[in-house]
Amino acid sequence: MPRDDVAHLSSDGAPTAPVSLIGRLLTLLLQGMPLIFGIGFIAPLMTQLLDRALPGAAQAEWPLVAGLAIGGSWGAVANLTGRWL
């Protein structure tokens, strides 16, 4: 029997509703959302800001690296602390 179909037991032994694979994936996705948002949105936002703010940066690779570093680390910290600031 696939694991997804097995009814789960809560800590007090009472049966709880089985959690589907989609449910588990969604939970993982939501738990990691700040990190995903950091990489998915803050990183390209920072990259574009640097490209526009600094003349000559548009052709270079470093704004992308900096954007990913800022977005990724900001998202990771938010993921750990539960706050964006």
Next chain:
Amino acid sequence: MSVSATVHEHDLSELSSQQLLRLERSIAEQFMGGLPWGSIVWAFTNLAVWLSLWPLTLSGVLPLWAAAPIATLNVILSYLPSHEAQHRIIAREGERLFWLNEVVGHLSPVPLGLPYQAARLTHYEHHKHANDLELDPDINTRADSGWHMVVKDIGMQLQTVPKTNIAYANALERLGTEDARRAGATLLAYALVTNALLFGFAWAGYALEVAAIVWLPRIVGGLYIRFFLSWAPHHPALAVGRYRDTRGFRSRLGNILTMGMQYHVIHHLYPRMPLMRHPAAFRALRPILVARGCRLDGI
């Protein structure tokens, strides 16, 4: 003879509570019904302006400094037409124009990113349990003053999962109906699709553009909506009951910039009365509201 004159002719103190309620209902009845064309036109015009910002901004025709405030205004204006639909003010189920009610309900809050059914079900919970610490999904806007509300709200929105969102999810879970489960799933799907769109446009090189059209306006507009549609009309949000949970107030911004919320007390008494009739209904019902001990701060 005006409705107001009718009320003044009665010595309200001589009426029993039931007689007062009957008089109140007979006056309110005169402001009910009819198609709220203003709200319908408002819904579609606002959505059309917001949608037009996408090609105009992404193509560079409209600068970001102009797009952001327009989009913020669109977000602020997007909620109330849907609110009219949530209360079936445009048309009730089974009526000829119910489809229009639902179209307005679904489409109007798109700039805000709020799915209609989740908004409707949680809003009904707000009406049923206004100011209840446990059961009112909007209770998180309660604060000692306007500034306190702003600071508290910014603090909440900086949480990765804001308390306001948790309250809405909890309300849907508490309802436990099939409708509520579907609304919860739609809420989740809406959030995921919105983020996917945001990420897609951002990595395609339009991060600043979507920040100006979607991300920033939702932050600023959301605060404005929670301030004027939730905090202000329910402040201090300490009492419950038909004549206690909502107040009338006078704002320095006036009725239009507060989106009619100075008269929100009328909405909680008669949720199916169209928004644009609230000022006139308030003037007609004011003596009764005073007799009932409603809080009317300067209005």
